[in-house]
Amino acid sequence: MQKAIVSEKMKRLAFFLSGEHPTLPVSEVIGAIEAEGFSYEIDEKLDQVLILKTKADPTDISRRLGMCHWIGEHFCTCPSEELMKCIGSSDLVDFLPQSETIAVRVKRIKKYSPRVDTQGLSKKIADKLLEEINYSVDLESPDNEIVCLLTEEKCVLTVIRKRIDREFLNERKPSKRPSVHPSTMQPNLARALVNIARTSKNERFLDPFCGVGGILIEAGLIGANTIGADINSELLQGAEKNLSQLKIKDYDLRICDARELEIEKVDAIATDPPYGRQASTGGSELNELYKSTFPALARFLKSGKYLCITAPSEINLEKLTKNQPFDLEEKHQNQVHKSLTREIYVFKRE
Numbered sequence: 001m002q003k004a005i006v007s008e009k010m011k012r013l014a015f016f017l018s019g020e021h022p023t024l025p026v027s028e029v030i031g032a033i034e035a036e037g038f039s040y041e042i043d044e045k046l047d048q049v050l051i052l053k054t055k056a057d058p059t060d061i062s063r064r065l066g067m068c069h070w071i072g073e074h075f076c077t078c079p080s081e082e083l084m085k086c087i088g089s090s091d092l093v094d095f096l097p098q099s100e101t102i103a104v105r106v107k108r109i110k111k112y113s114p115r116v117d118t119q120g121l122s123k124k125i126a127d128k129l130l131e132e133i134n135y136s137v138d139l140e141s142p143d144n145e146i147v148c149l150l151t152e153e154k155c156v157l158t159v160i161r162k163r164i165d166r167e168f169l170n171e172r173k174p175s176k177r178p179s180v181h182p183s184t185m186q187p188n189l190a191r192a193l194v195n196i197a198r199t200s201k202n203e204r205f206l207d208p209f210c211g212v213g214g215i216l217i218e219a220g221l222i223g224a225n226t227i228g229a230d231i232n233s234e235l236l237q238g239a240e241k242n243l244s245q246l247k248i249k250d251y252d253l254r255i256c257d258a259r260e261l262e263i264e265k266v267d268a269i270a271t272d273p274p275y276g277r278q279a280s281t282g283g284s285e286l287n288e289l290y291k292s293t294f295p296a297l298a299r300f301l302k303s304g305k306y307l308c309i310t311a312p313s314e315i316n317l318e319k320l321t322k323n324q325p326f327d328l329e330e331k332h333q334n335q336v337h338k339s340l341t342r343e344i345y346v347f348k349r350e
């Protein structure tokens with residue numbers, strides 16, 4: 001679904017990323033913006049902070065993200081010694097409405113800028129703003145929350161626009177679902193995969209190895225028309241219960257080998273096939289299962305659309321997909337535990 005793009009101005013947005021993974025949160029933001037039908041230009045990538053220009057609506061993007069804390073309007077990035085000068089030449093004062101309440105917070109990411117006194121810097125910023133505008137301070141529930149993030153020895157000055165509902169992510173953890181299986185994926189990772197696959201509202205989404213539905217839930221919550229398949233009927237019954245618990249209605253579940261599915265073409269695929277450990281391969285040799293699945297995935301996915309698929313590190317999907325009509329766009333590593341590293345591949349259908 002492509003949204004009508006009105007002639008709104010590009011905004012410079014800062015994303016405070018969750019830091020759960022070194023590369024996935026950035027890809028997730030980009031996937032979410034593209035899935036909403038917008039383009040973007042990256043300005044800066046810093047540790048746990050992404051700054052980009054886009055016309056996408058921060059509210060719509062915030063509803064999607066699984067690996068981000070909040071989205072803010074970006075005003076400046078500079079070394080801490082230059083911050084007061086930068087505030088003076090930024091648009092911050094014009095952006096803040098007069099006589100509304102504000103809170104200024106300085107947040108240190110990891111152990112960056114150890115010599116910066118965060119409380120002292122917050123006060124300095126607040127005093128500087130007081131020279132220009134009328135406001136009162138409300139640290140509990142301010143109208144405007146000004147945050148200065150300290151990362152990579154720089155200050156990133158932002159005003160928060162939308163917080164991501166991390167509480168809801170927590171509420172849909174596997175342990176809180178009616179049907180649990182050890183192979184199921186955590187909601188933040190599943191959500192990132194669904195975003196990276198550019199899953200859009202009212203479009204067709206497929207997980208051909210859906211298990212108890214960890215990935216389907218996330219696509220369903222975005223509003224996609226979800227299709228799930230699994231060879232194990234008990235797990236599919238579990239998926240049905242899990243989807244119903246979250247009031248997701250638009251789904252089609254099939255007891256079927258992923259390679260034998262017969263469906264109309266879909267707009268996005270995100271999937272986590274079995275690795276032959278906690279999830280059974282149904283007797284297939286792992287390499288063979290991946291190899292024989294790709295021609296089916298190529299059949300199901302529309303041209304120009306995305307497939308996000310995981311594989312244990314011993315499976316080389318670059319090699320396995322050499323003659324398949326997919327272009328490899330990205331590859332991320334995810335250490336599951338000491339003896340299992342999972343690779344997350346992002347392919348675009350030719």
Ligand SMILES: C[S@@+](CC[C@H](N)C(=O)[O-])C[C@H]1O[C@@H](n2cnc3c(N)ncnc32)[C@H](O)[C@@H]1O
Nearest residue numbers: 184185209211212213214230231257258274279
């Ligand atoms: C890792 S689990 C999927 C977990 C799921 N993404 C979740 O978050 O709940 C892999 C699933 O693939 C299923 N499976 C194995 N071989 C299959 C095949 N040939 N076709 C379809 N499903 C298969 C297994 O029964 C298992 O449920």
